[in-house]
Amino acid sequence: MVVGVGTILVALIVFLVTYLLMRCRKPSDLPPGPTPLPILGNLKLIWGKSLLEVAATLQKKYGDIFSLSIGPYWMVFINRYDALREVFVKHGNTFSDRPDVWYLREVKKKKGLAAGYPWKEQRAFTLNLLRGFGFGTRSMESIITEECEKFSELLTETQGKEFAISGVINNAVSNVICSIVLGKRFSYHDQEFVKFVKIITETVVNEYTPKVNILPVLLHIPKVKRRCDHCIEQNNLIRAWFQKQIDEHKETLKEDHWRDFIDAYLVQIKKMKRESDTQFTEENLKYVILDLFSAGTETTSSTIGWAVLCLVNHPEIQDKIRTEMQKNVSGGPPTLSDRHNLPYCEAVIHEVMRMEPILPMSISHTASVDTVVNGYRIPKGSIVVPNLYSVMHDEKVFPDSHKFDPGRFLDGNGKFHAPEKFLPFSLGKRVCPGEALARNELFLFFTSLLWNFKILPPEGQSPPPIVGKLGVTYGPLPYKVRFVKYRD
Numbered sequence: 144m145v146v147g148v149g150t151i152l153v154a155l156i157v158f159l160v161t162y163l164l165m166r167c168r169k170p171s172d173l174p175p176g177p178t179p180l181p182i183l184g185n186l187k188l189i190w191g192k193s194l195l196e197v198a199a200t201l202q203k204k205y206g207d208i209f210s211l212s213i214g215p216y217w218m219v220f221i222n223r224y225d226a227l228r229e230v231f232v233k234h235g236n237t238f239s240d241r242p243d244v245w246y247l248r249e250v251k252k253k254k255g256l257a258a259g260y261p262w263k264e265q266r267a268f269t270l271n272l273l274r275g276f277g278f279g280t281r282s283m284e285s286i287i288t289e290e291c292e293k294f295s296e297l298l299t300e301t302q303g304k305e306f307a308i309s310g311v312i313n314n315a316v317s318n319v320i321c322s323i324v325l326g327k328r329f330s331y332h333d334q335e336f337v338k339f340v341k342i343i344t345e346t347v348v349n350e351y352t353p354k355v356n357i358l359p360v361l362l363h364i365p366k367v368k369r370r371c372d373h374c375i376e377q378n379n380l381i382r383a384w385f386q387k388q389i390d391e392h393k394e395t396l397k398e399d400h401w402r403d404f405i406d407a408y409l410v411q412i413k414k415m416k417r418e419s420d421t422q423f424t425e426e427n428l429k430y431v432i433l434d435l436f437s438a439g440t441e442t443t444s445s446t447i448g449w450a451v452l453c454l455v456n457h458p459e460i461q462d463k464i465r466t467e468m469q470k471n472v473s474g475g476p477p478t479l480s481d482r483h484n485l486p487y488c489e490a491v492i493h494e495v496m497r498m499e500p501i502l503p504m505s506i507s508h509t510a511s512v513d514t515v516v517n518g519y520r521i522p523k524g525s526i527v528v529p530n531l532y533s534v535m536h537d538e539k540v541f542p543d544s545h546k547f548d549p550g551r552f553l554d555g556n557g558k559f560h561a562p563e564k565f566l567p568f569s570l571g572k573r574v575c576p577g578e579a580l581a582r583n584e585l586f587l588f589f590t591s592l593l594w595n596f597k598i599l600p601p602e603g604q605s606p607p608p609i610v611g612k613l614g615v616t617y618g619p620l621p622y623k624v625r626f627v628k629y630r631d
């Protein structure tokens with residue numbers, strides 16, 4: 144029997160229409176959410192809008208777990224503390240992997256810590272090693288303190304003139320990771336280093352990454368394709384730079400005396416050489432280091448950027464912090480051992496992280512199998528979004544949540560306390576492995592800045608507005624302030 148072209152066409156059209164109708168008919172057991180349109184799904188709801196606002200509106204309407212159909216994916220948003228705990232702690236085994244999206248597949252090649260599929264062993268090794276290096280201990284403190292001093296010297300050179308700090312904070316924070324990973328820091332005037340930090344930052348905040356991740360079809364637009372190809376090339380450049388550092392380390396490596404993260408990893412590669420399925424390879428080392436730089440630079444430096452912006456808008460809070468330091472710290476700028484004597488400082492740092500969480504939608508997870516949570520099925524392969532912003536702005540936990548009020552982190556006796564439902568570093572098996580380092584950096588940079596300088600708006604101007612932009616991270620828009628020497 145000969146089947147005519149017309150019949151094939153009709154069959155194709157019927158198939159396509161059925162597929163589109165099925166696609167827009169959401170299975171009834173999925174978490175609730177707005178009805179998807181054929182082809183577009185729920186794209187129109189989020190395109191060009193503030194995802195934070197859209198998520199807040201949908202959460203009010205559909206509850207703490209809701210779903211959207213975006214491109215080829217179901218996106219499931221998990222809001223507020225109880226739902227986050229249920230998904231990422233109680234069902235932690237099935238919700239700890241990362242989704243199969245463009246950036247992790249094409250740029251990160253599914254290697255390293257954040258993107259890697261055999262992530263558990265890389266993560267366990269890294270955490271152990273960094274703890275051993277002194278995550279949160281004195282030797283780590285001396286690395287950060289040295290960087291704070293260099294940073295203060297740089298700010299002193301500005302002689303109280305208006306200054307955009309975002310680039311230099313990135314360099315300072317990145318230098319802390321350099322000391323841990325490469326065993327050395329770089330001058331802020333070293334052009335190769337400055338270029339390297341710039342590339343890392345640009346790669347992290349590439350505006351198209353989140354869009355292409357959920358809508359790979361955008362790669363057919365030449366401008367988007369060019370930008371994404373550029374992102375891949377930049378990553379190749381960074382890895383080539385890492386290879387140079389690794390080769391230098393190999394020449395001087397002493398197996399019983401490792402100097403930094405690279406040394407320790409190289410020794411582990413040797414140890415594991417005989418295991419046929421070892422993931423400890425030089426290739427993976429480059430991706431792990433890249434993760435430490437990209438996850439450990441922009442996050443911490445933008446949080447410091449937010450802190451400076453909040454403080455220039457609240458001179459009365461700056462005064463209160465200085466009064467507290469004057470009363471409780473002697474000698475030089477505070478050290479980590481002064482922390483418990485500076486509850487107000489701690490409260491301000493926490494309020495900055497709560498008001499302006501740098502990863503408000505955390506990093507997406509996926510469901511490794513179909514899993515039922517609170518009576519809803521979350522399908523295997525869906526993009527699961529931990530909405531940390533909904534936790535930090537939960538009116539039941541943080542009343543009047545859009546008001547900057549450090550007092551909410553102090554008890555009746557003026558002692559610092561952070562509620563369990565405060566989650567800037569997320570929770571569960573993928574909780575930020577750099578939390579201890581980040582907390583120490585924030586405390587030391589923050590107190591050193593306020594110990595040495597008054598932060599003022601540009602001469603004759605009002606303070607810059609507290610506004611940010613959400614890309615992969617949520618950082619403040621570029622702004623200028625003056626750092627006027629407070630003491631010599």
Ligand code: HEM
Nearest residue numbers: 256257438439442443446502505506568569573575577581
């Ligand atoms: C204020 C600073 C920081 C904040 C708010 C922050 C927050 C986060 C969050 C929310 C995640 C996602 C967790 C999840 O997937 O559930 C994450 C992941 C990660 N962070 Fe941080 N982070 C900060 C600083 C750092 C630093 C300094 C380092 C580095 C050494 C670091 C290394 C990482 C890595 C490697 C991951 C991926 C972990 C994985 O996939 O298993 N972070 N961070």
